[in-house]
């Protein structure tokens with residue numbers, strides 16, 4: 001009887017009953033199942049936790065659900081990432097590990113993570129038995145917890161289908177020779193999906209979340225988790241994607257995955273990827289100052305939140321890939337009482353669309369340049385067919401004389417592509433300028449492998465940079481065959497996205513310039529005492545040096561941007577110029593690495609930083625102890641600044657006392673969201689706003 005009741009609970013979750021109220025905020029590997037702080041953790045609608053004892057999960061589930069009966073709790077199941085394999089998973093047989101042709105186990109993440117050989121059916125069977133909890137030592141008991149409704153689903157890490165990207169020498173078939181990547185990847189993706197399919201059969205209603213999953217996994221999983229590098233960094237770090245590109249990416253997955261969808265968009269701060277942090281000691285890979293700096297990257301958080309709010313996905317913002325566990329960032333936006341969505345997001349264009357370029361298979365003329373051996377025009381479309389493997393190759397490119405993308409104009413691009421043979425590694429579409437180079441000029445790059453036999457629409461919404469030779473390109477790494485059957489390019493002009501909720505509306509920009517929106521009626525901003533209206537950051541790369549300065553390069557903490565400078569020259573001075581957008585009181589901060597050294601690591605060989613740096617701002621002098629810092633924003637002082645240009649100079653170097661120059665930050669006293677009534681809102685690029693009903 002108990003069993004039947006709990007099965008019903010699972011079915012209720014599977015019908016989507018949990019999705020009540022936006023914003024939907026998740027915590028990824030932040031909540032320890034042993035916690036007793038249910039007030040804190042019940043604020044999140046979804047908790048993705050790591051493997052922990054059964055009793056901890058039972059207590060967590062009971063404690064959280066008393067406060068939020070609809071909370072979704074996921075455990076993390078091992079599938080492709082095994083830490084401490086011999087200690088934790090002694091049931092794994094020798095022949096079940098993925099090995100190279102020399103017989104060594106394949107590892108990733110600084111040699112700490114081992115991979116089971118999913119192409120071995122006995123190994124996949126063992127992984128499913130592990131879910132059932134019948135393998136002895138360190139039983140997972142995921143299965144029991146799913147049956148009892150303690151958890152609602154399982155998160156799986158590193159679900160990449162092209163396992164060949166982990167190394168050129170993988171010998172999954174055990175013949176002593178490196179496997180053919182195409183064959184290996186095909187078998188790998190099939191084995192992953194076989195595991196997911198059988199998992200869902202054994203546990204009807206289980207929510208299956210998969211990090212890194214692609215379009216070939218979609219029918220078998222309830223959602224993908226995107227780490228920042230796969231999604232929001234393309235907006236906030238690279239500026240290759242517009243917010244609508246990010247929304248399209250999430251929506252494409254949501255529409256085509258198992259119901260209910262539980263995609264998670266995880267955005268990280270800009271400094272969370274330092275390789276030296278990996279494998280340090282797991283807990284203190286970021287300093288308190290750096291964590292605070294990450295927390296105050298408000299616009300970065302907002303870009304991710306607003307893209308996510310245009311979809312039904314969950315959002316979380318954290319430090320970065322290598323520092324989970326102790327980050328509990330929380331923002332006022334998370335508490336906005338939006339309630340349920342009244343419909344999908346809409347895109348609103350600010351002007352009538354301009355010219356539309358249309359091409360479809362069979363048309364007499366076409367916009368594609370001659371691209372050599374692997375592509376040719378046929379009556380059915382542009383045929384791309386590559387065999388023989390190899391590194392990146394241009395699969396097709398449009399000719400700028402036939403299809404011109406003008407700098408600064410905004411375009412919607414829709415490319416119809418049929419997958420004949422899926423990419424063995426990656427097929428990438430991007431708008432690119434050869435003059436600008438990929439790093440600076442790329443717009444909307446999309447990477448996929450394709451689902452054989454299916455046609456899909458690759459959508460890019462972008463504003464080209466200042467170069468005049470942009471073209472739409474396809475790049476193929478490894479083999480694959482595709483048929484391009486249609487192309488539609490519309491000069492749309494800038495846009496914004498809007499989604500209406502029971503409690504208000506959410507706006508997100510689709511323009512690289514500020515966009516002013518007149519609201520349909522007055523609305524109320526959220527009331528957030530923390531986030532300044534204006535944040536101005538000016539890095540050392542934009543300043544002027546006097547005297548001798550040297551670049552500093554970690555590794556203990558992360559400078560702001562590319563580097564920072566230091567000097568022991570008594571004549572040394574550094575000057576920044578900041579443009580202040582509105583007259584107000586501003587608090588000024590300096591990013592300083594200070595004398596922080598990680599516990600257990602040798603002290604830095606250089607001299608300590610000065611305790612008496614002198615910052616001169618508009619003739620006012622502020623004394624700062626630069627030694628007492630750990631990579632965060634150190635307060636210099638508060639003063640009134642008029643709109644316009646201001647210079648800041650720092651001095652105070654001397655023998656035995658280093659002076660540091662990195663970024664400065666100005667925070668206005670006026671707040672971004674002060675609870676006021678508004679009739680218009682201005683959307684900054686890669687940003688948005690929540691407007692509540694008055």
Ligand SMILES: [Ca+2]
Pocket residue numbers: 170171172173174175176177178179180
């Ligand atoms: Ca082999």
Ligand SMILES: [Ca+2]
Pocket residue numbers: 539540541559560561562563564662663
């Ligand atoms: Ca810097």
